[in-house]
Amino acid sequence: MSDLHVVLAVARKDLLHELRSRAATVATLFFSAVTLVMMAFALGREQHVLTLAAPGVLWVALTFAGVIAAAQNFQADLEEGAFEQLLLYPVPRAAIFLGKLLANWTYLTALGLLLTPVAIVLYSVQAGAGAWYVIPAALVLGTFGLATIATFYAGLTANLQAREALLPVLMFPIIVPVLLGAVRATEAVLGRSELDLAGGWLQMLAGFDLVYFVVCTALFHFVVDE
Amino acid sequence: MSPRGASKATDMTDTPAIQLNGLTRRMGNQQVLRGVDLEVAPARLVVLRGGNGAGKTTLLKVLATRLRPTSGSARLFGFDVLKEQAEVRARMGMLSVMGGSYPVLSAHENLSMAADMTGKDRQQVGALLERVGLAEAAHKYVRTFSSGMKKRLGLARLMLVDPPLWLLDEPYAALDDAGKQLVDEVVSQARARGRTLLMASHESDRDALTPDAVLQLHDGRLRRAPEEAP
Numbered sequence: 001m002s003d004l005h006v007v008l009a010v011a012r013k014d015l016l017h018e019l020r021s022r023a024a025t026v027a028t029l030f031f032s033a034v035t036l037v038m039m040a041f042a043l044g045r046e047q048h049v050l051t052l053a054a055p056g057v058l059w060v061a062l063t064f065a066g067v068i069a070a071a072q073n074f075q076a077d078l079e080e081g082a083f084e085q086l087l088l089y090p091v092p093r094a095a096i097f098l099g100k101l102l103a104n105w106t107y108l109t110a111l112g113l114l115l116t117p118v119a120i121v122l123y124s125v126q127a128g129a130g131a132w133y134v135i136p137a138a139l140v141l142g143t144f145g146l147a148t149i150a151t152f153y154a155g156l157t158a159n160l161q162a163r164e165a166l167l168p169v170l171m172f173p174i175i176v177p178v179l180l181g182a183v184r185a186t187e188a189v190l191g192r193s194e195l196d197l198a199g200g201w202l203q204m205l206a207g208f209d210l211v212y213f214v215v216c217t218a219l220f221h222f223v224v225d226e
Numbered sequence: 227m228s229p230r231g232a233s234k235a236t237d238m239t240d241t242p243a244i245q246l247n248g249l250t251r252r253m254g255n256q257q258v259l260r261g262v263d264l265e266v267a268p269a270r271l272v273v274l275r276g277g278n279g280a281g282k283t284t285l286l287k288v289l290a291t292r293l294r295p296t297s298g299s300a301r302l303f304g305f306d307v308l309k310e311q312a313e314v315r316a317r318m319g320m321l322s323v324m325g326g327s328y329p330v331l332s333a334h335e336n337l338s339m340a341a342d343m344t345g346k347d348r349q350q351v352g353a354l355l356e357r358v359g360l361a362e363a364a365h366k367y368v369r370t371f372s373s374g375m376k377k378r379l380g381l382a383r384l385m386l387v388d389p390p391l392w393l394l395d396e397p398y399a400a401l402d403d404a405g406k407q408l409v410d411e412v413v414s415q416a417r418a419r420g421r422t423l424l425m426a427s428h429e430s431d432r433d434a435l436t437p438d439a440v441l442q443l444h445d446g447r448l449r450r451a452p453e454e455a456p
Contacts, residue, residue, distance in 0.1 A: 005342060006342070009339060009342035009343060013331065013335075013339055016330075016331065016335075017328060020330045020367075021330045076328075076329075076330070077328075080324050080325050080326065080327055080328070080329055080368070080376070081322050081323075081324030081326045082326055082327060082328045082329075084292065084322060084324070084326060085322065085326030085327070085383075086343070087292065088290055088292070088315060088318075088320055088326075089315065089340075089343035090312060090315040090316040090344065092312075225291075225311075226292070226293055226294045
């Protein structure tokens with residue numbers, strides 16, 4: 001049994017679980033949609049304000065969705081002692097982490113692909129030149145960073161009583177570089193066409209993703225083992 | 227007395243399946259295990275008794291690498307539970323009280339997942355579910371199962387993995403008479419195949435089983451139970 005098989009088995013199980021229970025889907029879709037709509041009302045009718053705010057609102061909605069999805073992912077595992085059973089198998093903790101990360105990343109990317117056109121229409125933003133590839137790149141890289149940190153901290157807080165409060169408190173300060181890179185890269189191609197600027201932010205995003213990925217994967221066994 | 231006599235003289239040259247030396251474990255302010263010494267030779271069945279909160283589950287979890295000893299040492303087949311966790315996990319499996327199954331997956335999917343995690347053949351899954359009486363419920367979600375059915379599924383998982391050391395935490399709990407008989411049969415067959423079994427159980431008179439030792443965990447210490455089997 002290779003580690004890759006373990007990663008895929010854990011990811012498949014998590015996605016299948018979500019597909020059937022829809023526990024995270026209902027909460028994140030509703031929350032993200034409400035966030036986009038409420039912020040649109042709150043910001044008023046001035047187009048330049050909406051254009052400026054759209055990328056930030058989109059990524060804040062995705063960040064909160066990432067917190068909910070990752071927490072729900074671990075919560076489902078804790079029922080009936082299934083996560084304890086998973087940890088008893090002779091497989092590397094890193095493979096378990098990567099499986100859960102893959103499931104959360106897939107989920108968040110799908111959610112991002114769904115929310116982005118909604119945000120563009122709702123905020124009446126013109127997609128600039130290069131938006132067709134910069135936005136998907138920002139989504140893939142941004143959700144990867146979000147999923148990495150959310151999965152790690154959801155594992156850390158899974159067994160704590162105050163996990164709902166602690167997860168965002170611990171996670172949000174760490175996630176700032178990812179959020180900044182994703183928002184700025186998206187902003188550079190919405191309402192304008194600053195491709196060089198977008199490229200720079202995407203590179204920074206990829207760099208932080210790599211650092212977080214390596215650190216979280218290496219440290220995950222400290223999170224789930226005593 | 228020290229419960230080290232759980233091993234037999236003929237196996238003294240073998241590496242013990244379980245070897246505990248002065249094992250202690252503190253949970254918060256409570257000292258749950260106080261210097262537990264134990265040596266179990268391979269292919270033995272040892273029953274562990276004790277009242278609620280005596281530390282039976284804690285001891286099993288230490289052996290399963292899920293809790294760290296506060297002090298002392300624990301080795302399974304010569305591997306240290308702290309320093310050689312991967313080797314330890316490759317040699318043991320545990321039937322926990324909670325069952326350890328995913329509620330929104332079917333029984334078949336749960337066992338297939340276990341097969342994927344341990345490199346076992348998925349082809350065995352159907353036969354194992356039939357063996358534990360879950361053939362008709364194979365494709366139903368586990369959340370629809372009774373406690374007894376979940377226990378049977380946990381037993382099937384352990385049979386699938388079939389590790390050298392079986393750790394059984396209250397295997398008879400929630401089971402009807404047929405289920406208890408099934409556990410007896412499965413345990414006897416595993417023992418006949420040379421597996422070592424450490425069973426924490428309140429069931430005091432399972433006639434079908436003749437354990438090599440019955441130990442009592444009391445006040446964090448192990449001693450032979452008065453009703454020890456010959």
